[in-house]
Amino acid sequence: MELASITPEHPFSEQDFEYTTLLPSYRVDLRNARNEQLNRFLNANVVSDWSQLSWKEIGRPFEVKKLAKERRDWEKEHEQDMPVKKSWEYFNRSFHNLFMQDVPAEQERLKSSLKDSFKGFHLHDIKQGLGEMARLSLWNYVHRIEDGIWDPRGKRALFEGLDVENPRILFLGAAEGYEAMQLHAMYPGGEVVMVDYDAFCKTDRFAHFPNTYPFLGTNPQTGAPKVWYKDQMNITYLVKDIRDLDFHKEFDIVLSVGLLEHVPDEHKPAILEWHRKFVKDDGYVIMTTPRNQMKSRIYYHVMADMMNHTYRELMDIRQMGLYAYENGLDIVRHGFIKVHNGIIARAR
Template sequence: MTSLSSSSRWSDADLGRTQVRGTHRVDLRPTGRDVFADARPIDFSRLSWREVGRPFRVENWSRDRRAWEAEHDESLPVPLAWRMFNRSFQSLFDTDPVRARVAALREAGLRLSALQVKAAYAALSEVARWTVWNQAHRVGDTVWDPRAKRSLFHGLDVKRPRILFLGAAEGYEAMLLSAMYPGGEVVLVDYDEYCVTGRFGAFPTDYPFLGADPATGAPRVWHRDEMDVSYLVSDIRDLDFGREFDIVVSIGLVEHFPDQYKPMAFDWHRRFLRPGGYAILTTPRVALRTKAFYRLFGDLMNFSYRELQNVAQLGLYAHENGFEVLRHGEIKSHNGIVCRAR
C-alpha cells in the first residue's frame, strides 16, 4: 500500500501499488491470473434458451421514476430515464462514503431521539447504502475493477487502435484499453450531454491506468490527459461512422434492451468495426449479491429496463446476433465477452 499524498500524481515509481482514497481505489498491481482463460468452455453455437434460461429483470423502480409517471400519466421516456440515472449514479462517485455514512448515522440518532421513526428509518437506509457502496466501489473496486478488466482486454491483436465506446458515461474502460494499447484514438459516445462534464469531466484527473510503454512494451502508468480522447454527444443511431474502429466497447449497455431490440443493440457494435475488429461487451452478473445491490440502490439506479444475466446468456445473445465469441468469463460484478463479427 502506497503512502502517496492525495495531491501527488502517480508515476512509474508506483507500479505494483494500490491505495484506497476518499472516493475510490487506485490499483497499479499487475493482474494475477487470466480469469477469462480460466473460464469454463462454452460452445455458444450449441446452446439453447431452454438450457440457459432467461435473464432476470430488475423491476423495483426508482421513487423518482414512479413519481414522474404518476404526475405525467405515461411511461418515463428512455432518454429522460438515462439522464436521471447518470446524475443519480454519479452522485455516488462524487461522495466520500465514509463521511456520508457518519453523517447518516448522526441523522438517524437525532431522529430516533425525537421519536421520528420514519425519518430514522430513512437515515438508517442511507447508512446501509453508504456502507455497501464504500465496500463495493472504494474498498473492493467492483465497479471499475481494473485488474479483471485488464484480464478481459488482454491479448488483442491491435496496435494504436481506434476505440469507440458506446454509452460511454465516464469512459473508464476505453481509457484502460488506451493505456494497454497506446498511441491510438478514443471516441466516447453518449446521448446525455451531462456525461461530458458531469461524468467524464468529473473523473479524477490523477487516476493512474496501468498500461504499456509503446516503445518497449514494459509496464507504464498513463493518465487521461496523455490520451487522445474525444467525446461525442449523440444518439448511437445517428452516428455516421463507417467500419473504421478496431475496438467497439460497451459496458452495461445491452441489458437495457428488451429482446425485440437486442438485434439493434448488437448491430451497433458490428456496424462500426473494421474487418477483424473486436467487440467487447459486459453486462451485470445475476447473483444474489447483485440482486440485493439493485434492491438496496433501487431509488438511485432503476430508472429504465434492466436485466441481470449470466455469461452464457450474454454469449448466446452475441452468437444469435452474428458474433463469434473469442473470450468469455466473469469478473467481480459483470460478465464479459470479446467477439468478432462472423
Template sequence: MKLAEIHSPVECERTELTPSFRIDLREYSDKEYNKFVKLNSVNDWSQLTWKDIGKPYEVTTFAKEKLDWEKDNESELPVHTSWEMFNRSFHSWFVKDVPAEIDKEKKQFIGQLKRFNLNGVKSALGDVMRIHLWNYAHRIEDGIWDPRGKRALFEGLDVQRPKILFLGAAEGYEAMQLSALYPGGEIVMVDYDNFCKDTRFAEFPDSYPFLGMNEQTGNHKIYRKEDFHVHYEVEDIRKLKYGKEFDIVLSVGMLEHFPDAYKAEVVEWHRKFLKPGGYIVMTTPRAQLRSKFYYEIMSDVMNHTYRELMTIQQMGLYLYENGLDILKHGYIKVHNGIIAKVK
C-alpha cells in the same frame, strides 16, 4: 503519497484508498486471479440453448424518482429522461467523500432514534445501508471500475494504436483502460446525454492512474486522462455518421437495458462501425445473489430504466445468435465480459 507522484515501476504494485475511490495498480496474484476471474467456460456456443440456461433476471424494483414522475405525468418515463435521471444520480455517488458521508448518515440515524421518529429512522437506516454498500462495492472492493479484472478481460488483443469507439460512454472509464493497454491510438466516446460529456467525463479525476503498457519498452506505464486522445460526441448511436473504421467497438452495461426484441439491433450498432477483423468488446452486470441485492438496495440510484442481470452464458448466446464469433468470454467481480469478432 500524492497520486501525482505515482510514476516509478515499483508504484505499479500499489493500492490506495482516496475519499471517493480506490486506486489499484496491482496485478492479480495467481490465487486472486483464480478467485475473481473465470474465463472461457463454454466450449461450444452452438450447443447452448435457452432451454438449458434460461432467460436473464429482470430487475423490477425502480427508483422513486422514476415512479414519482410516472405518477405525476400519468405516462411511462421517456427513455432519454430515464438516462438523464440515472446519470445525475449515479454521478452524485462517484463524487462523494465516502468516509464523511458515512459519519453524516450515522449521526442522522442516531438523531432520528433519539427523537423516536419511526419514519425518520426508517429513512435514515436506508441511507446508512446505501452508503455502506456503495463504500464496499465501489471503494473497498472496487467492483464497478475493477481495473485488475477489466485488464484481464481486455488483454490479448492483436491491435496497435487502435481507434476505439465507446458506445454509451458515460465517464469513459473502460475506453481509457483499453487505450492504456494498447497506447497511441484514439478514442471516440458517444453518449446521448450531454451531462456525460460535460460532467461525468469532465469531472473524472485527472489524477486517476491507469496501468498500461509502454509501447516502446513493453514494460508497464501509468497513464492519466490527459494522456489519451479523446473526442466526445453527444449523439444518438442510431444517428452516428461513422463508417466501418474502428479497431475496437466497446459498450459497458448496454445490452441488458434492452428487451429481447431489441437485442439484435444493439449488436448491430457494434458491428456497423467495426473494421474487418476488428474486435467487439462488451460487458454486462452479472446475475449473482449479491448483484440482485445491490440493485434492490440501490434502486433509487440505479433503476431508472429497464434492466436485466445475465449469466455469461446468457450474454454470450445473445451475441452468438446475432452473428458474432466469441473469442474470449468470462466474468470478473460483478461484470460479464466478451471479446468477439464478426462471423
C-alpha cells in the same frame, strides 16, 4: 524503466506498482502491473461450442423489477411511462452523485443525523436515515473496498492479449468512459471516440472523472508497464444518439459496458448491430454486463432508488454470449470478473 514525474495532477508513477489505497471516493489499485495472474480475475471457456447452446437450456435473463422512487413518482405525476432518454438522464445524475461522494465524510454525517433522530424519536427520519446508511455502506463496500464497479485488474485481464496497434476505439454509451481509458492505456498511440446521447455524461461524468486516477497500461517505447492519466489520452467525446452515427467499419475496437441488458429481447439485435456496424473486419467487439448472481440481485434491490431508473436485466455469461452469437458475433473470449460478465468477439 522510464519513470514518470510525480506532480499533484499525476501523483503515482511506475515506482508505485503493487500499491493500493482507499481515497475518499474510490480505490487506487496499482497491483499486478504485469497481469501475471489472469485466471484469478477472469474465468473463461464456460461454453466450448456456441452453436450447440439453446435458450431452452439456459433460460432467459433475470429482469430487475424494482424501480427507483424518482421514476415511479414521475410516472404517477405524468400518467405515462418515463421515456427512455429521460430515464437515462435520471440514472446518470444519480449514479454520478454516488461517485462524487466523500464516503467517510458522508458516513459520519449520516451517523450524526441518525443520532439526533433517535434522540428526538423522529421515526420517519430514523427510517429514512437507516435506508441511506444501508445504501451508502453497500456502495462503500462494492465500489471502494472491493472496487467492483471499475475493477481495474479484472478489466485488464479481460482486455489482455488483443492483436491491435495504435487502435481506434469506439465506446458506445460511454458514460464516464472508464473502460475505454483502460483500453487506451493498455494499447496506447491511437484514439478513443466516446459516444453518449446524454450531454451530462460529457459535461459531468467524464469531465469530473478524476485526472489523478492512475490507469495501468503499456509504455509504447519499451513495452514495459506504465501509469497513464486521463489528460495524457487522445479522447474525443460526442454527444449523439448511437443510431445517428455516420461512422463506417473503421474502428479496431468497439466497446460497450452495461448496454445490452438495458433493452428487452426485441431490441437486442439492433444493439448488437451497432457494434458490428462500426468494427473493422479484423477488429474486436468488447461487451460487459452485470452478472446474475445473488449479491447482484441484492445490490440492485437495496440500491433501487439510486440505480433502477431504466429497464435492467442480470445475465449469466452463457445468456450474454448466446445473444452475441445469434446476432453475428463469434466469441473469442468469454468469462466473468467480480460483478460483470465479459466478452471479446469478432464480427462474422
